[in-house]
Amino acid sequence: MRFDMHCHTKEGSPDGKVFLKDYVLRLKELGYDGMLITDHDSYKAYRYYQSNKKDPVFQDFTILKGIEYDTCDAGHILVVMPEHVRLPILEIRGLPVRLLIEIVHAFHGILGPAHPTGEKYLSITNFKIYHRTPDILKEFDFLETYNACIAPEANRRAAALAEQYNLPGTGGSDAHKLDCIGHAFTDFAQPIHSESDLIEYITGQPVIACDGCHYFGTTRDHLGIVYDFLLRLYYVYAKAGNLFQRSKRELEIVFLLSRSDNLFKRLQNLEFLNLLPKDSRKQRKWKEIEDHLYMEEPLHTEHI
Numbered sequence: 001m002r003f004d005m006h007c008h009t010k011e012g013s014p015d016g017k018v019f020l021k022d023y024v025l026r027l028k029e030l031g032y033d034g035m036l037i038t039d040h041d042s043y044k045a046y047r048y049y050q051s052n053k054k055d056p057v058f059q060d061f062t063i064l065k066g067i068e069y070d071t072c073d074a075g076h077i078l079v080v081m082p083e084h085v086r087l088p089i090l091e092i093r094g095l096p097v098r099l100l101i102e103i104v105h106a107f108h109g110i111l112g113p114a115h116p117t118g119e120k121y122l123s124i125t126n127f128k129i130y131h132r133t134p135d136i137l138k139e140f141d142f143l144e145t146y147n148a149c150i151a152p153e154a155n156r157r158a159a160a161l162a163e164q165y166n167l168p169g170t171g172g173s174d175a176h177k178l179d180c181i182g183h184a185f186t187d188f189a190q191p192i193h194s195e196s197d198l199i200e201y202i203t204g205q206p207v208i209a210c211d212g213c214h215y216f217g218t219t220r221d222h223l224g225i226v227y228d229f230l231l232r233l234y235y236v237y238a239k240a241g242n243l244f245q246r247s248k249r250e251l252e253i254v255f256l257l258s259r260s261d262n263l264f265k266r267l268q269n270l271e272f273l274n275l276l277p278k279d280s281r282k283q284r285k286w287k288e289i290e291d292h293l294y295m296e297e298p299l300h301t302e303h304i
Contacts, residue, residue: 148172
């Protein structure tokens with residue numbers, strides 16, 4: 001089955017220009033069998049699909065729920081969760097990457113850096129966390145090794161990293177515009193019809209074929225040096241947004257911890273408490289969870 005593993009829609013991404021229906025129609029024309037929706041910090045397009053899945057456009061085509069998560073310290077990370085798991089925190093951008101890894105794995109999802117050797121402020125290898133501890137890549141499940149919107153040399157470096165760390169590589173167009181769709185692909189040797197199928201296949205260390213051709217219509221191609229200035233503005237915007245949403249993320253984390261013994265155990269090894277503000281109400285809530293978590297039966301993952 002042939003998939004586009006990095007797709008942005010108008011329903012879910014602020015900079016997306018293509019409605020989901022038009023995206024699917026174009027991929028079908030090009031012979032694709034499915035797509036992974038990876039909108040920026042949003043499942044809106046997937047929720048639209050769920051509400052309209054009987055539409056003839058969506059028949060005989062696999063649409064999977066993913067997200068491109070914007071961390072505060074490692075750029076963009078592609079995340080795939082099992083179809084029965086709903087984590088609202090993944091729609092609140094700005095988690096530290098190590099915390100994101102623990103949350104995703106605690107609920108049996110997979111994740112991997114998008115365009116890992118690409119643009120500054122967007123790609124993990126351009127952040128301090130990678131330069132300090134490059135082996136953080138071992139904690140991921142895959143790497144995006146072909147992205148149609150970044151330079152060919154960056155894709156070659158990404159493929160080399162995947163080989164170095166023995167990680168499966170995926171390919172995606174990263175399309176925000178109609179004419180970019182189809183510029184990259186990922187071929188799977190087995191049928192993929194659900195998020196669980198995809199997770200099982202990728203974690204099984206398979207051989208995955210991915211490739212494509214460079215898309216020359218990116219914003220950088222059109223704006224040149226001005227794009228670097230806009231990228232810097234994006235960095236300032238992202239930092240401000242992360243601070244603004246911090247309190248909301250923290251409450252969501254406390255909610256998850258109160259319902260997942262597994263996640264609580266995983267986070268005991270991290271300096272998690274340093275991520276929380278010195279707020280007495282939240283500290284009391286944390287203490288309550290810490291004292292009683294093991295006395296109560298945690299909610300099963302499928303109910304989260």
